[in-house]
Amino acid sequence: MTTQMKVQTSTLVGRVILKLGNDVSTDVIYPGRFMATVLPAETPQYAFADLAEFNTQLKKKTFPPHSILVGGNNFGCGSSREQAASTLKGHELVIVARGFARIFLQNAINLGLRTIVCPELEASEGDDLEVSEGRVVNRTTLKSYPIVSLPKARQAIINAGGLIPFTRKRLLEKVGKN
Amino acid sequence: MSMTVVQKILARATGQASVNVGDVVEPAVDLAMSHENAALVINQFTEIYQGTGLPSRVWDPSKIAIVFDHRVPAETSKTATNQKKVREFIQAQGITKFHDIRGDEGGICHQILPENGYVRPGAVVVGTDSHTTSHGALGAFAFGVGATEMASIWTLGTVLNVEVPGTIKVVVNGEFASFVSPKDLILHLIGKLSAEGANFKVIEFHGETIRKMSTSGRLVLCNMAVEAGATSGIVPADEETRRYLREEAGVGESLDMVSPDPDAEYERVIEIDASQLVVTVACPHTVDNVRPVLSVQGTAVHQIVIGSCTNGRLDDLAIAAKILKGREVAKGVRMLIFPASWRIYKESLARGYLTDLIDAGAVVMNPGCGCCLGVHQGALADGDVALSTTNRNFVGRMGNPKSEVYLCSPAVAAASAITGVITDPGKGAN
Ligand code: SF4
DSSP states (O other): OOTTOOOOOSOEEEEEEEEOOSOOBHHHHSOGGGTTOOOTTTGGGGTTTTSHHHHHHHHTTOSOTTOEEEEOTTBTBSOOOTHHHHHHHTTTOEEEESOBOHHHHHHHHHHTOEEEEOTTOOOOTTOEEEEETTEEEETTTTEEEEOBOOOHHHHHHHHHTSHHHHHHHHHHHHTTOO | OOOOHHHHHHHHHHTOSOOOTTOEEOOBOSEEEEOTTHHHHHHHHHHHHTTTOSOOOOSOGGGEEEEOOTTSSOSSHHHHHHHHHHHHHHHHHTOOEEEOSOTTTOBOHHHHHHHTTOOOTTOEEEESSGGGGGGGGGTOEEEEOOHHHHHHHHHHSBOSSEEOOOEEEEEEESOOOTTOOHHHHHHHHHHHHOTTTTTTOEEEEESHHHHTSOHHHHHHHHHHHGGGTOSEEEOOOOHHHHHIIIIISOOOSOOOOOOOOTTOOOSEEEEEEGGGOOOEEEOTTOTTOEEEHHHHTTOBOSEEEEEHHHHOSHHHHHHHHHHHTTOOOOTTOEEEEEOSBHHHHHHHHHTTHHHHHHHHTOEEOOSSOGGGGTSSSSOOOTTOEEEESSSOOOTTTTSOTTSEEEEOOHHHHHHHHHHSBOOOTTTSOO
């Protein structure tokens, strides 16, 4: 992860490359046995390691940036391991889910992994989604779904480009360097 | 203004008279805990300081705790190297609350913190571990954060932009039937709320059953509150909290016994009659997939685990030893015991529990997370079924996505060890 990291707020279009159900746990996203690997540059290789075929496709860079994972409710439940966010960020994926677990959502925002809360979303693998301010349009089915904005406490961190630059700015203010 | 416990704690930690649910606040942190993942925190911490020209110093080395527990002793040279890097950082920064891989001080972070008196009522406790919720058992507001969030805390001493959470009040009255334990209560509650039913909320525990419950039992409840998605679980501090801190954790200072206002506002109140609860298990592959033990009685198991930050304490080993003393672990079943700390290990050794368990055929491992998260010891074969007193049963949790994990209390684990199939401790095992 670099300081140049940008959290996008503009419209994006991506294809759904994987659709998952409710309660996708961090053990599925980034199995515990790879937790000794911590650096954001090294974690992407183990994304969904137990979904071997999908993992291989990710590693081969089959999917363009902003490809979309669709999740149900409570995406990212379980562990606080930040690798679960950095591994997806490393593949420049966008996660559109009906809902997220608290720590995962926080980690995603801190690292600049784009997460969209879309409680009524209906989408299948292969559909093209257009994500813009306030809604997701499924271009394949031509249906539109409202987006729930992220917790307001998190917006400032998103605007700053992630928690590292946000904290750095606060640190410099604190010591009177800014 | 009337406030819940967590509102009161956040008001104090932000120097305000009161806070409302939904306010965005920046609380001062009293204790910041990490385990081996401190290696990643250090990386992110260093990055924050990059280009600032400032020396990278943590805000207060006396408020940081680091406990090696997830992979102890190191299982690979990679882990060993991470641990070495963390030790060097601890030394350089002067961090004192460090628990290395040692018999005189080691164990699982969520046991080490309470038993050393690091957690106090009214404190704000953060940890790079989702089960940091455990420490609510001592009346603290304790929650899990990611590594970058922790790096930010190490820098500033505060948690940036915390939204004051709403609270669900759970009131438990009545006495447990025999063999029903705090584990059965929390599994029941998670089943009722679902895995996301308390997402972004705090669960505050009340009622006679809780008042009479030991800190050990309260740790089980708060530990697993996160399995219903809760930001934290909390038991408002009372006489038992004081007793535990004075007698078991050796804390001499005065305590800030924060309790909620009687007319505090809750998002929801759930009442539970403890006398109606039955012995319960969580079936594969989600923690909220709970059933009465009787409905899965007879399911064959290959590995039984007693231990972890959920159920690896003295009372847990005591009941297991009582059930297994003079009996035998069924042939073909591997039984592994992971005491939650070396202090517990030594105490259960002195009381004869470990000998009883070993004589029955169990293997006693060193304190630590062990096979709970599937990285280290006690791997499962394809098709294996594990029965465990830990807190998660997601696909692959114990390291093998082709295995299944059932979660239960120590009594169920011990009774099932004798029969080799999931067994109600009140009925089977004789
Ligand atoms: S025992 Fe298991 S749940 Fe507890 S801290 Fe260790 S890995 Fe996490």
